[in-house]
Amino acid sequence: MRPGGRLAAAIEVLEDIERRHRPAADALKDWGLSHRFAGSGDRAAIGNIVYDALRRRRSAGWMLDGDDARAIALGALLLEAGMTPEALDATLAGDRFAPETLSDAERAAFLSRDLAEAPPAIAADVPDWCVPLMERMFGEEWPQEGRGLARRPPLDMRVNTLLATRGQVLAELHGTGAAPCHLASEGLRIAPIAGAGRHPNVQAEPAFQKGWFEIQDEGSQLAALLAGAVAGEQVLDYCAGAGGKTLALAAAMENTGQIVAHDSEKQRLAPIFDRLRRAGTRNVQVQASAQGLNDLAGRMDLVLIDAPCTGSGTWRRRPDAKWRLSPRQLEVRQREQADILAAAARFVRPGGRLAYVTCSVFAEENGAQVVAFRAAHPEFRPVDHMARWHERVPKGADAVRIDSTGGLCLTPARSGTDGFYFCLLGRS
DSSP, X not given: OOHHHHHHHHHHHHHHHHHHTOOHHHHHHHHHHHOTTSOHHHHHHHHHHHHHHHHTHHHHHHHHTOOSHHHHHHHHHHHHHTOOHHHHHHHHTTOTTSOOOOOHHHHHHHHHOOGGGSOHHHHTTOOGGGHHHHHHHHGGGHHHHHHHTTSOOOEEEEEOTTTOOHHHHHHHTTTTTOEEOSSOTTEEEEOOOOTTOOOOOGGGSHHHHTTSEEEOOHHHHHHHHHHTOOTTOEEEETTOTTSHHHHHHHHHTTTOSEEEEEOSOHHHHTTHHHHHHHHXXXXXXXXXXXXXXXXXXXXXXXXXXXXXXXXXXXXXXXXXXXXXXXXXXXXXXXXXXXXXXXXXXXXXXXEEEEEEEESOOOXXXXXXXXXXXXXXXXXXXXXXXXXXXXXXXXXXXXXXXXXXXXXXXXXXXXXXXXXXXXXXXXXX
């Protein structure tokens, strides 16, 4: 496909997402199934335009004075590729599958506007109702944090130290662009894709099939590292989901002690079994039933809660979720988080630890939850998070924000990771 055809396809997918209120991944998959002539390179380029348009929906639309699929697709292409209107028109001209070239009004709008002069919420690509939430979390730096959440993400991996070293995995991934992460001790990163390119399919690599590494954002790796599971401990991963942090904890514990991986929804747990087998873990027991946890009350050295949340910290990877999110959904998540904290606390033994983690950048889901929990459970107190950070992440002195409630926050703008909140509470 020529660039014009790819752009037209991206506009078609964006219209489908808007009309049917469906995830971008589903719309792209369906488009590919119904247009089998499109090669993998075409599908990757179309996906790049779609995701760029969703990440930068407000700024791209503002630059062309529109908010429909055409405006955000063309605007995102102009902004991300650094193209001039003349260059874009030349790309589209003569291609019968391309959308219409820029109108006089679109060209005039783009040439007369500067994002530096746009309203902060537009330049930061944040929904208006989320601005007060971002301000409460980040103060005057919130526009910078919003822009960080609107950039293309890298591809991060965690080396499985039960089976390989980082050097071994790097050798296996030679030619993919993989390099050591800056913060996570066992992390590898492939930089964000440029232009119409795509990340290599690392899951097709023999090293992945052998269980030498897992795909996991560096921030998620750091949350598991900061939780501090050690060999021989008894650990409960209370919201284990597909098992990313469970696997990281198992490696940190050197396959000793015991990890109980639990999730209230069996469907979320389904992928964990293949991942555990591939990773060579022997100290993980999967428990889907809440009743099956009763015997663990008051016995766990560490309880990890990777709480269900709005996912605002993952907007780089799932930008469509940013525009579907509502205040009502935030309220529902807050109630779920409070209930989960109260339910999980009973499993922590005296002297044990409770780690609360979200992939949200909203204080309402993070520090505010910890404050409310501690009011009802005064036997839990935060550790010294700054000291813990410097001990476990010695290269990251300026890469973290310490929350006023004692926890810490990672963000794309400051840490280069997805947005994560982490708080470790010790039980007296």
